[in-house]
Amino acid sequence: MEVPNDSDDEGGPLIRARELERVLGIRRIYLDFEGRNPTGTHKDRIAEAHARRAAEEGYSAITVGTCGNYGVAIAYYAKVYGIKAYIFVPAGYTLERTGETLSYGAEVIPIHGPYEKVVFESRKFAVENGAYDANPGSNPEVDYEGYSTIADDILSEVKPDAVFVPAGNGTTLAGIWHGFRKRGENPRMVGVTTSFGNQILWQFYGVETEEFVETPINEPLVSMISFDAIEALKAVYESNGYVFGFADDDAVQYALLLEKTEGVSALPASALTIAGLVKFARKFGMWRGNFVLVLTGGAHGGEGLGAYRGALSYVRWENRARACALLQKV
Numbered sequence: 610m611e612v613p614n615d616s617d618d619e620g621g622p623l624i625r626a627r628e629l630e631r632v633l634g635i636r637r638i639y640l641d642f643e644g645r646n647p648t649g650t651h652k653d654r655i656a657e658a659h660a661r662r663a664a665e666e667g668y669s670a671i672t673v674g675t676c677g678n679y680g681v682a683i684a685y686y687a688k689v690y691g692i693k694a695y696i697f698v699p700a701g702y703t704l705e706r707t708g709e710t711l712s713y714g715a716e717v718i719p720i721h722g723p724y725e726k727v728v729f730e731s732r733k734f735a736v737e738n739g740a741y742d743a744n745p746g747s748n749p750e751v752d753y754e755g756y757s758t759i760a761d762d763i764l765s766e767v768k769p770d771a772v773f774v775p776a777g778n779g780t781t782l783a784g785i786w787h788g789f790r791k792r793g794e795n796p797r798m799v800g801v802t803t804s805f806g807n808q809i810l811w812q813f814y815g816v817e818t819e820e821f822v823e824t825p826i827n828e829p830l831v832s833m834i835s836f837d838a839i840e841a842l843k844a845v846y847e848s849n850g851y852v853f854g855f856a857d858d859d860a861v862q863y864a865l866l867l868e869k870t871e872g873v874s875a876l877p878a879s880a881l882t883i884a885g886l887v888k889f890a891r892k893f894g895m896w897r898g899n900f901v902l903v904l905t906g907g908a909h910g911g912e913g914l915g916a917y918r919g920a921l922s923y924v925r926w927e928n929r930a931r932a933c934a935l936l937q938k939v
């Protein structure tokens with residue numbers, strides 16, 4: 610029997626994705642579209658919390674190492690709270706949000722090396738200069754409280770059966786789980802990430818590899834060291850959830866599908882939550898339930914998905930083969 614659902618698509622925190630449901634053959638999909646936040650991603654939730662705490666504790670500066678989205682969010686809220694932001698970024702990254710970050714008065718410091726080195730340099734800067742450290746793992750309770758507001762938003766509309774979260778460091782997933790546990794809820798937490806370099810994925814499948822491939826599409830999800838891997842995996846295991854890895858072509862295809870079906874322009878990395886839902890439904894034979902997808906905006910600096918279309922033919926073959934080779938068990 611169909612459970613009636615009157616969840617309102619207008620104005621509430623969730624969007625019921627009826628056309629996407631029809632196309633995928635999966636019932637009751639809700640989008641938690643974080644693109645509606647001031648800087649377009651879920652990072653605003655924790656950036657606001659960190660900048661507020663920094664101001665309350667009397668700091669005049671705040672710093673973070675970031676591949677882009679978190680940096681814009683910290684820069685934005687640092688301005689709101691009247692403190693100076695120092696944003697460390699990997700020099701080799703796409704960095705399409707640097708202009709926006711600078712526009713909020715932040716200083717952007719490029720570092721040569723991987724994301725982990727960038728975080729290390731930002732931490733060092735915080736210690737040496739007495740700046741507030743907003744890096745992952747530095748004040749985890751602030752991160753978890755910030756992201757638990759996503760759980761609150763979801764619960765204000767539906768009681769979810771499974772929640773699909775894009776995972777890099779795993780902080781978002783761990784924080785949302787924290788929010789559900791506080792409210793006595795237990796939805797299955799499903800982490801969705803790139804197949805090309807994420808500790809949470811590797812640990813989940815027991816894969817030992819140092820191989821990683823970073824592209825403009827999977828950048829937000831690549832974490833050779835996921836700073837919240839332990840907490841994220843705890844959430845997955847405790848909730849009977851799962852972790853899935855995908856290649857870039859899936860990210861782009863599902864982002865395009867979402868745009869076509871729901872008119873929502875999500876960052877391809879986060880559109881992998883749709884790929885995760887499809888795989889989850891197939892794997893567990895669960896084609897209906899209250900499924901919530903956490904999605905971010907920020908699609909090519911807000912210019913939409915057109916820029917990614919051209920990349921599709923390039924990413925399709927290369928990544929697919931390597932993904933299969935790396936994770937045959939997925």
Ligand SMILES: Cc1ncc(COP(=O)(O)O)c(C=O)c1O
Pocket residue numbers: 650676678679775776777778779780781782829830876878879905
């Ligand atoms: C769009 C997007 N999705 C997912 C993530 C990963 O979030 P977390 O590091 O909390 O797992 C990020 C992080 O930068 C991101 O920008």
